[in-house]
Amino acid sequence: MSSKDFRFLEIPRQTPRTVPVAVRVLGYGEISGDFAPPEAAAQSERCIDCGNPYCEHACPVHNYIPNWLKLVQDGRLFEAATLMHETNPLPEICGRVCPQDRLCEGACTLEQGDFGAVTIGSVERWATDEAIRQGWRPDLSRVKDTGARVAIVGAGPAGLSCADRLRRAGIAADVFDRQHEIGGLLTFGIPPFKLDKAIVRTRRMVLEGMGVTFHLGVEIGRDIAFEDLLADYDAVFVGTGAYTYVDGQLEGRDLAGVHDALPFLIGNTERLLRDEEPSAEYDLAGKHVVVLGGGDTGMDCNRTAIRLGAASVTCVYRRDEPSMPGSRREVGYSREEGVRFLFQRQPMALLGEDGRITAVRVVETQLVAGLDGRPRPQNIEGSETDLPADVVIQAFGFQPSPPDWCDAFGIERDHSGRITVGGEGRLPLQTSHPQVFAGGDNVRGADLVVRAVYDGREAAASIVRLLATAKHTAPLRQAV
Missing domain, CATH: 3.50.50.60 (FAD/NAD(P)-binding domain)
Known part of the structure; x- marks a missing residue:
């Protein structure tokens, strides 16, 4: 092996810089910056092209990851974009929203060896954005119309x-x-x-x-x-x-101030697209918000509530942190932005006065072996407590x-x-x-x-x- 095969020993894992927390919570811009071309090439050079690319196997679309990392390393940007599109029609989007820590980067050989995974998602995002900006487009010149x-x-x-x-x-x-x-x-x-x-x-x-x-x-x-x-x-x-939200069947779910995650997120995005100020329903300034659910949608609700001015945001999840289905990256961002996590708590009821939410009753859980191998939460009798809440967002999933x-x-x-x-x-x-x-x-x-x-x-x-x-x-x- 040449010295280039060990570049990961000389070049540490690096992700694009993120916008400082104090600035990013004031608006809705993307928080991740972009690589400069030398940074993207250097991070791509960390790939050891291990011969049995576990990253490809872990990727649901089976991207040719080592191959296009090499093209980025060599500065062959248009060829890299073309190869990315052979397996993934939306690489710039997946580079942003995929939980790479649970997929390609989590399977990277360097990650298993504690050297830090190649920053696959960030390179994918940068290379696609930059290629399109420079004029790359899919080449359909040899495609013949079938009439279908x-x-x-x-x-x-x-x-x-x-x-x-x-x-x-x-x-x-x-x-x-x-x-x-x-x-x-x-x-x-x-x-x-x-x-x-x-x-x-x-x-x-x-x-x-x-x-x-x-x-x-x-x-x-x-x-x-x-x-x-x-x-x-x-x-x-x-x-x-x-688009059909999972109803947790909690008593009090019809109280004012209780939102379902998807209508909450869609409503906020639509008013941003219209460049409108938050309506009374979305003005969370000074309010205490409780988000129920530990998936990526729950993380989106956490971080949106922060930007809407919430005085506090507490995320309640019935299992422990390692069991959370959400991306570790998104959980980390939520923490950085001030979200408090309360693990092993099962919501039991939504409490209110005069038709409006005032608290969430939760019970502590212990994890026991489940039939599917995943720990199952079991309520601990007598451990109920009430969490004060002005707003509750239910993020139990969708059907x-x-x-x-x-x-x-x-x-x-x-x-x-x-x-x-x-x-x-x-x-x-x-x-x-x-x-x-x-x-x-x-x-x-x-x-x-x-x-x-x-x-x-x-x-x-x-x-x-x-x-x-x-x-x-x-x-x-x-x-x-």
Whole structure:
């Protein structure tokens, strides 16, 4: 091995500088800075190209990570961006919102050896941003138009990923979404301090340059009948996400001052997009906020409440800290910004006076072995306490809520409402209706953005396979 194989001994792990806490909590700008080109190259040089790249295996889209790190190291930026897009249609977004500590970086060989993982996510983000800024665009010059047309319902990460891959295969992609902007939860659910909305708008520009057509403010089933899509398009991809919040069934959940996480986050993002001051509902100045839930959505609520002026934010989670499903990075940011964590507490009821929330009753828990191997919280009798609260945000998770027209057209769902795909006699991501494919959270339940990207990519591959079979193409449009 050459001395270059041991550069990780000379170059420590480094992440881009973050905006100081005292400044970043005053606004909603992204808190991470960018690498300078020499820093990105140096961090890429730390990769030892270990031969069995665990980072690739841990990545849900199986990015060619060592390969594009080498290209960044060599200054071949456009080639790196092209290689990133071979596996991931949204690399600049995944570079920002993926929990790399639990995926690629957590599996990095250097991380296992306590040298500090290669900063994969930060390099991915910087390289894509910089390549696009310098004029890189997907090269479709050799793509031949097949004449096929596919409708995509939902402009979230699964739908955008599917559209990208269809265009690369010469298939027209029309994307329909009821919102006035693309992105789904990328735009309306993830706060701007994690994902600047200009990044999503730039991705829209790239996709439109590839020939993707967006029909925004259009709801299928209200503005356009689903049967019209089946008649007018060769196939349909459904990527409608998971927007139905999990109801914790807590007594007092109808009290004023109690919010569900997703409406809270969406409402705040929409008023930011309109450049409006917080309404009375979102003015948390001087208020004591309790967030229930330990996932990434809970962390988003924590940090949003801080920016809305809360006097205190307490995050309550029923298990211990190592069991938290949220990104360690986001938990760390929450702590830096002043959030207090209260572990092994199970919320029991929401208490109020005169119709308004005043406290959350919690009980201490102990962790016992669960049947699935994950510790299960067990309430400790007699350990109840009341946490004062002016505002409570429930972040217990989300479930898919596929459109009503799924039933009308024989698109099967399971007991939890998720669309069922694949199985005997079906292509990957194909539903029980042969013309319809689905992916993302409406199939998986609430999950990571990168897994929705994977589903969109794989669904497009299945659609390409289906439409390439000449005997299917014409009859499918007539199978309504």
